[in-house]
Amino acid sequence: MSLSLLRKPTAYQRGISRKKKKTQPKPQPVRILRNDEEAIVAAKEAAEIFRATASERDRNRDLPYREVELLSEIGLYGATVPKEFGGAEITAVTLAEVFRILSAADPSLGQIPQNHVAFVESVRDGTQTQQEFYFRRFLKGERIGNALSEATNTKGMADYKTRLTKVKGAYRINGEKAYCTGALFAQWIPIFTLDEQNRLWMAYVRSDSPGLTIHNDWHSMGQRTTASGTITIDNVYVTEHELFPRFDLKRPQVGHSWGQIPHAAIDLGIAEEALKDAIHYVKTEARPWHGSGLDRLSDEPLIIQKVGEFQQAVDAARLFLRRGAELTDIARANTTEETSLAASFAVAQARIATDHAALLVTNGLFELCGTKSTFPKFNFDRHWRNARTHTLHDPIRWKTQFLGNYVLNGTRPPKNALI
Ligand SMILES: Cc1cc2nc3c(=O)[nH]c(=O)nc-3n(C[C@H](O)[C@H](O)[C@H](O)COP(=O)(O)OP(=O)(O)OC[C@H]3O[C@@H](n4cnc5c(N)ncnc54)[C@H](O)[C@@H]3O)c2cc1C
Structure with a gap:
């Protein structure tokens, strides 16, 4: 069932009809999604539009x-x-x-x-007034960035090194941040x-606050258009209303598993996209190797074997993600030390x-497809550049390490561990 969320032309669609308008359009009325099903439909409709221009965006940054x-x-x-503030409060599985x-x-x-989805959760720790103030804005489509690392x-x-200093009637912040996706x-x-x-x-400040400068200096080889650059904070003033304590938090918490789910996804x-491109290329572009005696590359047993291996890895990843999301939903409904630990390990x-x-599929794509697949017109390297860059977000080796130490020695990961 399609909700035809995009039936009315959106600012985006009006933007493209006005030929390559690159400036930020005037914000339009925002839909309020009512449930998980509507969120999935909305994601599919947006994805269809994004896919058509993804390679060009990557190429041109x-x-x-x-x-x-x-x-x-x-x-x-x-x-x-959250539902009590008028949102769909989608599950982790839907997320x-x-x-x-x-x-x-x-x-x-x-x-x-x-x-955004990680920090919406942190507003739940705020006062009633803070929750009403911020959740209302997110429902209107306002977005959260971050100045964390x-x-x-x-x-x-x-x-x-960023410091919050009490001054008369307010607080002042100074510092420098990086990786501000x-x-x-x-x-x-x-x-x-x-x-x-x-x-x-954590101080929630408006992005146009005096003293806050968001730099467009992200220049990594991958995830090129995430704008994960730096921020300078030069005498930015906030009041208590914008401040959320991140010490003495209620424990245990499930926010971390929640925040990691999008990274796995x-x-x-x-x-998935790299495998789809590889299969399409093998079927439509690639030639059989002359020594194989075959008419089609797709009949070569070694290629068939590789495709099977890649599909297995992708399906296993999908099942692990589903399990991690299900255990996160269980932990959100009933948060205990045990349920939150189970969710953390499952998401890890x-x-x-x-x-x-x-990494397997984006690298192996070229082995399946052959020399011409490296030509820039296909831009298949963007899959590998994106995978190689994004998988560095927080070290996978430590997730394996915490898992092994728990299974072998019963040692729980430290509370502040980014597992
Ligand atoms: C695509 C992507 C997006 C990310 N987004 C976020 C995010 O939104 N929020 C978050 O908290 N973490 C984010 N991270 C995680 C962030 O990368 C890690 O927190 C960080 O890499 C850990 O640092 P490190 O110790 O590995 O040092 P490294 O990242 O290896 O090195 C740090 C050094 O990099 C240099 N550096 C960093 N940024 C710049 C820059 N823009 N220009 C010039 N030099 C620079 C500095 O000299 C610094 O000393 C993101 C990671 C990736 C790959």
């Missing part, structure tokens, strides 16, 4: 302002808002599916909303900062499986 606006218009940026569908079409457009003079991404497209930037007692806070989407295993599938 063309930032997807209009495409992100479309995601807001069709309601996906409000899809995780995984939405991100898989978008990422298969364009994994940058899959990654841009990842921080640090890269300047730090020992690691979470060695925060989605910030260029967002209305809200959650800044992670330490106060004078070294306690961690991004890699699964990349793997999904990350391991999707990492494996994405």
